[in-house]
Amino acid sequence: MTDTQSPEGVDREESGLKRTITGRLLFFYVLGDVLGSGIYVLIGAVAGEVGGAFWVAFLIGVSIATITGAAYAELVTKFPQAAGAALFVNKAFKNRVLTFLVTVSMLSACFAASGSLATGFAAYFDTVWSLPPAILVSLGLIVLLTIVNYLGITESVVANLVMTIVEVTGLVVVLLIAVVHTAEGDSDLGTLTDFSTQGNEIFAIVAGVALAFFAMTGFENAANIAEEVVDPAKHFPRALVGGMMAAGVIYVLVAMSASLVVDAKELASSDAPLLDVVESGVLPISVGVLSIVFAIIAMTAITNTTLVSVVTQSRILYGMAREDVVPGVFAKTHDQRRSPVVALLFAGAVVCALLLVGWALNESGAGIDVVDRLATVTVVFTLFIYSLVIVAAFKLRGEAETEENYHAPTALLLLGLLGNAVLLAYVVIDDPGSLLWVAGLLALGVVLFLLEYSFGARTRPEGVGRGRPGAG
Numbered sequence: 001m002t003d004t005q006s007p008e009g010v011d012r013e014e015s016g017l018k019r020t021i022t023g024r025l026l027f028f029y030v031l032g033d034v035l036g037s038g039i040y041v042l043i044g045a046v047a048g049e050v051g052g053a054f055w056v057a058f059l060i061g062v063s064i065a066t067i068t069g070a071a072y073a074e075l076v077t078k079f080p081q082a083a084g085a086a087l088f089v090n091k092a093f094k095n096r097v098l099t100f101l102v103t104v105s106m107l108s109a110c111f112a113a114s115g116s117l118a119t120g121f122a123a124y125f126d127t128v129w130s131l132p133p134a135i136l137v138s139l140g141l142i143v144l145l146t147i148v149n150y151l152g153i154t155e156s157v158v159a160n161l162v163m164t165i166v167e168v169t170g171l172v173v174v175l176l177i178a179v180v181h182t183a184e185g186d187s188d189l190g191t192l193t194d195f196s197t198q199g200n201e202i203f204a205i206v207a208g209v210a211l212a213f214f215a216m217t218g219f220e221n222a223a224n225i226a227e228e229v230v231d232p233a234k235h236f237p238r239a240l241v242g243g244m245m246a247a248g249v250i251y252v253l254v255a256m257s258a259s260l261v262v263d264a265k266e267l268a269s270s271d272a273p274l275l276d277v278v279e280s281g282v283l284p285i286s287v288g289v290l291s292i293v294f295a296i297i298a299m300t301a302i303t304n305t306t307l308v309s310v311v312t313q314s315r316i317l318y319g320m321a322r323e324d325v326v327p328g329v330f331a332k333t334h335d336q337r338r339s340p341v342v343a344l345l346f347a348g349a350v351v352c353a354l355l356l357v358g359w360a361l362n363e364s365g366a367g368i369d370v371v372d373r374l375a376t377v378t379v380v381f382t383l384f385i386y387s388l389v390i391v392a393a394f395k396l397r398g399e400a401e402t403e404e405n406y407h408a409p410t411a412l413l414l415l416g417l418l419g420n421a422v423l424l425a426y427v428v429i430d431d432p433g434s435l436l437w438v439a440g441l442l443a444l445g446v447v448l449f450l451l452e453y454s455f456g457a458r459t460r461p462e463g464v465g466r467g468r469p470g471a472g
Helices: 023-036 043-050 055-078 085-093 096-128 134-151 153-183 189-193 201-216 219-228 232-261 264-268 273-278 287-322 341-363 370-395 410-430 434-459
Strands: none
Touching (some): 023 232, 023 287, 043 201, 043 232, 055 201, 055 219, 055 232, 055 370, 085 370, 096 134, 096 434, 134 287, 153 273, 189 232, 201 370, 201 410, 219 287, 264 273, 341 370, 370 434, 410 434
């Protein structure tokens, strides 16, 4: 990257992002992001759709996501730059409108995911301290993580590593409770094959997978920091696929454990489902103390994923500003911190606005479940993006090839494309109301596009055409 020039003709290594993330840090970055993004928040909703056998939904969901992750790994080894999916689609199709659509979709998915997770964080926070209003807790979390990200990517990833260790500890507690509960003869193993649905079991599983897929999202965020990974061709495929597989095993085991300890209907009706598992009284520890400790662990897990989402939002804006898709001001980095400060501030403001809209609607009596609705919006965007990324992987084969490139198995990619398409169709048909939120976020993207289209020429360096952000 040292010979690649920025739009101003300045070496990117000097003016842009720094390669400071090792393979080991990246593995935990992926593991922590995937684990925290749903197991603490949406496991109850999945149980409600499928029944006691809801672990099957997680198994299928993580399988489809891992296949999609292989496509990301292949493309990152070719194009180790910020912007992730938007960059890949831009390289594959060279279509400005399609690139813009993917950019806005990826941004919107991150915005919606951050809002959903921040709301889930407030639910666990209420267990520890119920005085502050939930909306203030959610907003405070977003502001805090924006500040952490401003301090720098290395600080953010190290914080991610520490929080990953904490959240895995919390999940180990859940597994331990299930082991003790089963050893004492109090578990009904038949629960693991129970599909408590009123309709077709296949449709119930698809519904569960659609919800569980939110828990799998997050791995794609790693592609947006590819420009900050040391030797990405070597480390990225192993860290990404390895992190996802490790998360998948943990997901399935935790889902089984929760099912064995607490009834699926009780999990479905809970705002903090894993807390119900801890409060089951299986372990010989004060339930009150254990509940507070676990709530803190759960908040740490959710904070971890939200941090990664905040990182991703700013990196997408930064990367695509250099690709001349959004206003160039988003490519501005802090002189000392090298953080994309303008992108960070804008992204934080959008997430806070989403939270305030959800709060205002509920205050008016709309009765919207902000966690579920924003999770659904996230899934709609990400399934669309994942499908395009797999197609891009096929289209870019034969381009920018080196001996170091990772190649995902073709048959698996085709299976992943089919899985993503089926889930996307189901989610849209099942919850058409989510499309209104999707449209609102896309409208925000249209505004950014129009600003760049109208005023971009005024800030573009001389001799650099539209869609060509730099000499390199």
